[in-house]
Amino acid sequence: MERTTFLVRYEQSQNTSFYLCRHCQTHLALHQELLHKYAANQHALFQNLVNVGLGANYQIVSGQTGAPVSCINCGSNLGSKFVSLSIETSAIKAGRFMIDMTKVFFWKGKQMLYADTEQPVQDV
Numbered sequence: 001m002e003r004t005t006f007l008v009r010y011e012q013s014q015n016t017s018f019y020l021c022r023h024c025q026t027h028l029a030l031h032q033e034l035l036h037k038y039a040a041n042q043h044a045l046f047q048n049l050v051n052v053g054l055g056a057n058y059q060i061v062s063g064q065t066g067a068p069v070s071c072i073n074c075g076s077n078l079g080s081k082f083v084s085l086s087i088e089t090s091a092i093k094a095g096r097f098m099i100d101m102t103k104v105f106f107w108k109g110k111q112m113l114y115a116d117t118e119q120p121v122q123d124v
């Protein structure tokens, strides 16, 4: 994949919190895009993401279609996007993203955390 110079970058300061690719630290979503956490923080639902690419659509279950989501910088798989759903809930809607939190970091104002465990990242 051709490397783009148009990556979105958030300001990394005490006043910001956002999610990043764990592999290459490309910025992915502001904290306010996070709607829900599931399964002890292993997965989270996001309204929107930046700097991601979509793979080919696949059937989640009958009548429900998703697409794999990957970091556009390094290609790491990050989760899935809901493309079309026969039944939507108040949380699960087409266009939203279900992200594997073990694949992302969380910048929380003044330190970098693992998004799933919220333990500090020592080597960034």
Ligand SMILES: [Zn+2]
Binding pocket: 021, 022, 023, 024, 025, 026, 071, 072, 073, 074, 075, 076
């Ligand atoms: Zn990446």
